[in-house]
Amino acid sequence: MQIAVTTPTGNVGRHVVAMLVRAGVRPRVLLREPGRLAPGLRREVDAVQVDQHDAEAVVAATNDVDAVFWVDPTPGGEDPLADHARATTAVVRAVAENRIGRVVFQSSVGAEKRQGAGEIDGLAQTEVALDGIGVDVTHLRCGYFFTNLELQLDALRAGCLQVILPLDQPMPWVAPRDIAEVAVTRLLSPDWSGRHVQAVHGPGDLTWREVAEILTEATGRRIGVERITDDAMRAQLGQAGLGDKAIEAIVGMSTGLREDFVPEQPRSVRTTTPTTLAAWAYERLRHRLGDVS
Template identity: 80%
Template sequence: MQIAVTTPTGNVGRHVVTTLVRAGVRPRVLLRDPGRLAPGIRAEVDAVRVDQYDADAVAVATRGVDALFWVDPTTGGQDPLADYARATSSVVRAVTENGIGRVVFQSGVGAEKRHGAGEIDGLAHTETALDAVAAGAGVDIAHLRCGYFFTNLELQLDALRAGTLQVVLPLDQPMAWVAPRDIAEVAATLLLSPAWSGRRVQAVHGPADLTWGQVADILTTATGRPIDVERTTDGAMRTRLREAGMTDGLVEAVLGMSTGLREGFVPEQPRTVRTTTPTPLAAWAHAHLRHRLTDAPR
């Protein structure tokens, strides 16, 4: 069974790769720079240099593939949704042209809205495009509706060191938080398991729904540094994102991921044993975040 993995050095993809290798699979990994692969993994994979926005290159890179783990690449452009559409065209062409029989797509909670959730709308577009392919060609497709990544906190190290996170969501609004490694385990299981077929939506909600207030308490205990969280206005957040160097289009796409899920949103899939994964935020923060804050100058 030939399995291809995109974004194999990413927060989720690198764990998908190592899980497959441990299962005895030699995956084909698609990435712009094979030199970014960890030295220990290079001999265990077949690396192909490819830009996921290049539909011709993706089609060539996935010839002979039986199953594909697809992640839409991150975008920093002025029109993020247009970039998502380009990536979607690449995966649709690859699946159609090469007869790939199984696709596991890393989507996100909120994609079920289809419209009005900022950058998540790009994931929704990929979902619907893959669904259309699956319906016409009998492809098995699984959409992983993932919660908020623990690793998103690593993008706010300066704020964590200063002791205050700012968010636009209500501080008492719970949402799913998940470890990328848990997502990878679900993805690898679906790639390898013969027990399912057709279209499948698999939420990956992590171990618990957490409010931002609870997150601040967990981080304070896990890192040994006092961390607070405060709600800010949409306008103030826009200013902060622009000051961070984001284009206006990206600012709106990023902000929309919060504002679009703010008013009465309930995930399509409830929390059950199937959607709950084990890694707690406290354990992840202690292992991956604590030293990065402690080692930094105060």
């Protein structure tokens, strides 16, 4: 089986590649900068330099592929939804023209809304487009990544996270490595076909208050959390240099899921994965936040 993996140096993709290699598979990895691969890994994969927004390049890079793990690349332009649309065009053309048998797509909790959830709407577009070509596809509806906290190291060092969700609203939190495990299991399993939605919810739903308590215990540094207004968050993002469309795409991921949203898949043994936030934070954050006096 020839398996292609996109974003192979990303939070999930790097684990997918390593797991496939350990399973005896030589994956074809698609990335903009092959030099970013770890030297030891380069001998175990076939690396193809490609921009996932370039449909022609993606079609060429996935020739003779049997299955693909597809992740829409992180938007880098002024309009994130337009970037997602370009990535969607690329994967749909590649799957259709190369007759790729199956796709495992990294989506998100909230994509089932189809619209009104900011950047998640772009993932919903990809889901709909893949469904439309009749490919065997599993959409991984992932919870909130633990690794998103690594984007807030300054706030963690200052001891206070700022969010726009209600502090007592629970939501699924998940380790990227656990997502990769689900993805690889799907890629290698012959026992499914058709369209599937597989939620990946982590070990438990957490409120932001609970997250702050867990981080405090795991890192040894007192960390609090406060809710700020939507406009205050917009102002912060604007000061960071983001444009209006990018700001609304980010803010919408919270505002679109904070009222009357119920995930399509309830938590179950199928959707629950093992890695806890406490274990992940102890390993990944404690040393990065510095010594605590």
